[in-house]
Amino acid sequence: MSAPALSIEQLVGGYVVGVDILRGIDLRVNPCEIVTIIGPNGAGKSTLVKAAFGLAKVRTGRVLLDGDDVTGCRPNELVRRGIGYVPQRQNVFPTLSVRDNLMIGGITRTELIAERTERMFEVFPRLKEREKQAAGTLSGGERQMVAFARALMPRPSVLLLDEPSAGLAPRIVGEVFEIIQRVRDEANVSVLLVEQNARRALAISDRGYVLDQGMTAYEGTGTELLADPKVGELYLGGA
Amino acid sequence: MELLAEIGPWGAVATVAGIYAIFAMGLQVQVGHGGVDNFGQVAFFLIGAYASTILVEQHGMGLVAGTLAGMAIAMVAAVIVALPTLRLRGDFLAITTLAFGEILRNVAVNERGLTKGSAGIDAFTFRIDIVRELRRSLRDQDILVDRLAPLLILTWVLVLVVALVTWLLLRTPWGRVLRAVREDDAAVRALGKNAFAYRAQAMALGAAWAALAGTLYAWNQVHFSPSGFEPIVTFAGFVIIIAAGLGTIWGTVLMAILIQGVLIEGSRYWLDTGLPNAQEASLRYMVVGLALMLIVRFRPQGLFGSRAEMAAADE
Amino acid sequence: MDELAQAVLNSLTAGSLYALAAVGLTLVYGVLRLTNFAHGDMLTLGAYVGYAINVQWNLPLALAFVAAPVVVAAFAVGTEYVVWRPLRRAGAGLLQKLLMAIGLALFLRYAIQFVWGGDRDFYEIDNTATIAWVRDAFDLTLGFYDLLTIVISLVVLVGVALLLARTLLGTSMRALSDDVDLAESSGVDTDRTVVWTWALSGALVGLAGVLAGATINVYPTLGWDLLLTIFACVIVGGIGSAYGALLGSYVIAFSQEFLVLVVDDQRYKTTIGFVIMVLVLLVRPQGILGSKRAVN
Numbered sequence: 001m002s003a004p005a006l007s008i009e010q011l012v013g014g015y016v017v018g019v020d021i022l023r024g025i026d027l028r029v030n031p032c033e034i035v036t037i038i039g040p041n042g043a044g045k046s047t048l049v050k051a052a053f054g055l056a057k058v059r060t061g062r063v064l065l066d067g068d069d070v071t072g073c074r075p076n077e078l079v080r081r082g083i084g085y086v087p088q089r090q091n092v093f094p095t096l097s098v099r100d101n102l103m104i105g106g107i108t109r110t111e112l113i114a115e116r117t118e119r120m121f122e123v124f125p126r127l128k129e130r131e132k133q134a135a136g137t138l139s140g141g142e143r144q145m146v147a148f149a150r151a152l153m154p155r156p157s158v159l160l161l162d163e164p165s166a167g168l169a170p171r172i173v174g175e176v177f178e179i180i181q182r183v184r185d186e187a188n189v190s191v192l193l194v195e196q197n198a199r200r201a202l203a204i205s206d207r208g209y210v211l212d213q214g215m216t217a218y219e220g221t222g223t224e225l226l227a228d229p230k231v232g233e234l235y236l237g238g239a
Numbered sequence: 240m241e242l243l244a245e246i247g248p249w250g251a252v253a254t255v256a257g258i259y260a261i262f263a264m265g266l267q268v269q270v271g272h273g274g275v276d277n278f279g280q281v282a283f284f285l286i287g288a289y290a291s292t293i294l295v296e297q298h299g300m301g302l303v304a305g306t307l308a309g310m311a312i313a314m315v316a317a318v319i320v321a322l323p324t325l326r327l328r329g330d331f332l333a334i335t336t337l338a339f340g341e342i343l344r345n346v347a348v349n350e351r352g353l354t355k356g357s358a359g360i361d362a363f364t365f366r367i368d369i370v371r372e373l374r375r376s377l378r379d380q381d382i383l384v385d386r387l388a389p390l391l392i393l394t395w396v397l398v399l400v401v402a403l404v405t406w407l408l409l410r411t412p413w414g415r416v417l418r419a420v421r422e423d424d425a426a427v428r429a430l431g432k433n434a435f436a437y438r439a440q441a442m443a444l445g446a447a448w449a450a451l452a453g454t455l456y457a458w459n460q461v462h463f464s465p466s467g468f469e470p471i472v473t474f475a476g477f478v479i480i481i482a483a484g485l486g487t488i489w490g491t492v493l494m495a496i497l498i499q500g501v502l503i504e505g506s507r508y509w510l511d512t513g514l515p516n517a518q519e520a521s522l523r524y525m526v527v528g529l530a531l532m533l534i535v536r537f538r539p540q541g542l543f544g545s546r547a548e549m550a551a552a553d554e
Numbered sequence: 555m556d557e558l559a560q561a562v563l564n565s566l567t568a569g570s571l572y573a574l575a576a577v578g579l580t581l582v583y584g585v586l587r588l589t590n591f592a593h594g595d596m597l598t599l600g601a602y603v604g605y606a607i608n609v610q611w612n613l614p615l616a617l618a619f620v621a622a623p624v625v626v627a628a629f630a631v632g633t634e635y636v637v638w639r640p641l642r643r644a645g646a647g648l649l650q651k652l653l654m655a656i657g658l659a660l661f662l663r664y665a666i667q668f669v670w671g672g673d674r675d676f677y678e679i680d681n682t683a684t685i686a687w688v689r690d691a692f693d694l695t696l697g698f699y700d701l702l703t704i705v706i707s708l709v710v711l712v713g714v715a716l717l718l719a720r721t722l723l724g725t726s727m728r729a730l731s732d733d734v735d736l737a738e739s740s741g742v743d744t745d746r747t748v749v750w751t752w753a754l755s756g757a758l759v760g761l762a763g764v765l766a767g768a769t770i771n772v773y774p775t776l777g778w779d780l781l782l783t784i785f786a787c788v789i790v791g792g793i794g795s796a797y798g799a800l801l802g803s804y805v806i807a808f809s810q811e812f813l814v815l816v817v818d819d820q821r822y823k824t825t826i827g828f829v830i831m832v833l834v835l836l837v838r839p840q841g842i843l844g845s846k847r848a849v850n
């Protein structure tokens with residue numbers, strides 16, 4: 001079997017020395033899988049994703065990308081190596097035009113910028129209509145598309161998405177999940193997804209993890225977790 | 240009998256160091272305790288010097304009354320400056336207060352009717368009425384005193400008074416709330432205290448000390464002009480309080496002696512670089528700039544302060 | 555012709571000079587959230603590079619228009635490596651940064667004074683030369699070096715605008731101004747972008763230094779005396795915004811030239827700039843074109 005696209009081994013770490021938010025986490029995303037992390041507020045979901053992306057400190061443990069150890073690499077190095085990250089909040093450059101947002105996304109692979117920008121406009125035709133508009137003036141859903149497209153510019157092999165549906169109108173939430181699936185299918189990218197909309201996220205996921213107080217409480221396929229009565233009661237807000 | 244019959248150059252240096260100790264104490268109250276990054280402290284120094292001099296020399300006010308009036312005017316000016324600027328973010332506050340100092344210096348240069356402009360103005364009443372009379376009467380009793388000694392003694396008495404008053408004020412409930420304001424505005428507001436008013440009061444107290452220092456400066460100079468009130472005066476004050484450590488009172492006095500006294504004023508007597516005077520002066524201020532950079536980089540808590548003080552200053 | 559038309563010409567010259575200096579100051583602020591009090595003294599350095607070339611080495615002043623930007627840019631980049639980057643890594647707060655900039659400003663100014671002395675000096679150029687056709691046609695005085703200032707500033711700032719709008723580097727700078735963390739997460743090499751920002755800022759203010767040396771004269775506090783006016787330009791236009799700095803520069807220059815006619819006292823020109831700045835800060839701290847984001 002080939003190496004996982006992303007794997008996290010025995011990870012302990014956080015933001016400040018002496019306060020470990022993550023307390024020994026193992027997680028793996030196989031090529032072209034969608035893997036979802038759910039868990040209560042403050043469980044450390046965002047921190048886990050940030051630690052994988054070099055934005056939070058890893059005290060012990062490893063992060064492997066395609067079998068290579070990338071623990072502690074700077075974010076721009078990780079982008080160059082094929083990880084894309086869409087943060088939970090403030091994930092577009094508000095005064096930059098849509099086109100310039102994409103250009104920044106492609107900055108590690110400048111030779112691809114022209115071709116990839118056109119490709120992104122095919123995938124997200126709404127963005128083509130707004131290419132000259134400042135990203136800060138877009139609607140929430142459109143902004144999320146800009147953020148996705150920006151992260152997809154350099155053809156990443158792994159995409160880290162932190163609550164992409166947060167704060168969006170219910171009608172658009174469905175659209176976001178469709179986009180995630182489509183991106184996975186068309187761009188052959190593995191997705192690690194953090195979601196509050198746990199049911200919908202698990203429904204499109206191959207596998208999932210439940211994070212609680214910095215540790216993995218449950219793991220399984222999306223269907224298994226949805227069917228597990230304990231998980232349902234504790235983390236999915238009852239039946 | 241001889242009593243400080245010849246105080247020599249170091250006596251003059253010590254007077255200036257004392258004046259800066261008072262000046263820096265004002266800055267310490269504002270920056271170290273009130274959390275107001277006032278980059279225009281020299282403005283209140285200027286107000287003290289000019290207001291007391293104009294009142295005493297041109298309007299016949301007494302020396303003590305003139306000094307107190309200078310301090311009062313500086314306090315009013317401080318509140319007026321504080322009203323709009325204290326609401327600004329840190330670096331804008333720094334720029335605006337700096338500009339305030341420069342505007343006043345500009346006014347002092349241009350309003351010749353009031354200040355005699357760049358030609359400068361005389362403040363000789365202290366030197367003549369007090370010092371000359373004092374020396375004359377002492378000489379009659381066969382006691383010789385240097386003509387610079389009275390101001391030296393007066394200055395250092397005032398340094399002690401100012402340090403003590405500041406130290407005591409900061410230990411009153413007022414001082415404790417002021418500290419709390421610096422550390423956390425929101426918590427203080429929750430207690431129903433008006434954080435803004437406390438900062439403005441710190442600004443005013445600091446301005447009063449600066450004005451007192453300004454008056455002493457005028458008496459020491461006898462003749463002075465707007466060129467004595469460049470922003471570098473404020474920055475020297477910052478070097479003193481940062482080197483001492485934000486919040487420290489006695490450290491400020493000690494650093495005023497070391498930095499303004501030994502280093503800036505005194506180095507011409509102990510350091511012989513063999514360079515022409517002008518170049519030596521430039522070198523002195525290069526060292527001051529470098530010292531500020533090194534302290535800020537490697538020991539932001541100063542010699543006597545704690546690291547938390549510098550961190551709290553950024554709230 | 556008349557006083558007002560002459561004031562317009564003077565405003566254009568002053569505004570063009572301010573703009574060259576202001577754009578660099580605002581770019582550094584935007585990218586690093588750093589208020590660089592040493593910016594004025596970097597201008598002085600540029601002016602003295604011109605002095606060294608033109609007077610001490612007797613070479614044509616034209617050389618200085620290349621040398622001064624290079625030297626000042628190198629100095630600015632040097633401060634990034636020696637001073638600013640280590641300070642950022644140490645997690646320094648606002649007061650620390652402000653005082654560091656002040657320390658650097660003092661050091662640079664007195665180093666200049668140490669080397670070149672404290673007197674006023676002039677370039678060996680004929681700065682009384684005026685443009686004949688302006689005099690003949692309109693009866694107005696436009697010095698040769700005033701015109702040069704306007705033209706150079708215009709050309710250079712159009713170049714800067716293109717750089718910011720069209721190139722990857724310029725877009726990266728704008729991205730950093732918007733959100734450093736997101737820029738880093740998007741793969742931007744932020745360290746490299748910051749270094750280029752310093753280089754650009756230094757080059758622009760070095761060029762402004764030579765022009766100030768030619769149109770005013772050269773002395774150690776030349777840049778410091780202009781600094782608060784330049785802050786005024788930057789703040790009025792909206793700190794962090796390059797177009798704002800440009801606009802603010804002309805707003806300040808025109809206000810100074812025209813209000814000075816009202817006050818009828820040339821010596822209050824600088825003060826007028828400060829007063830406008832303070833008023834803008836009180837009414838609209840983000841300036842004319844700035845974003846609220848940049849001032850929070």
Ligand SMILES: Nc1ncnc2c1ncn2[C@@H]1O[C@H](COP(=O)(O)OP(=O)(O)OP(=O)(O)O)[C@@H](O)[C@H]1O
Nearest residue numbers: 015016021039040041042043044045046047048088
């Ligand atoms: N930059 C930071 N510095 C220090 N502590 C932080 C920082 N960001 C988050 N934390 C702390 O880390 C813990 C985990 O936060 P995290 O954002 O990872 O939770 P989360 O699972 O993503 O929650 P949410 O569902 O609210 O997004 C929280 O206790 C939080 O207070």
Ligand SMILES: [Mg+2]
Nearest residue numbers: 045046047088
């Ligand atoms: Mg989160």
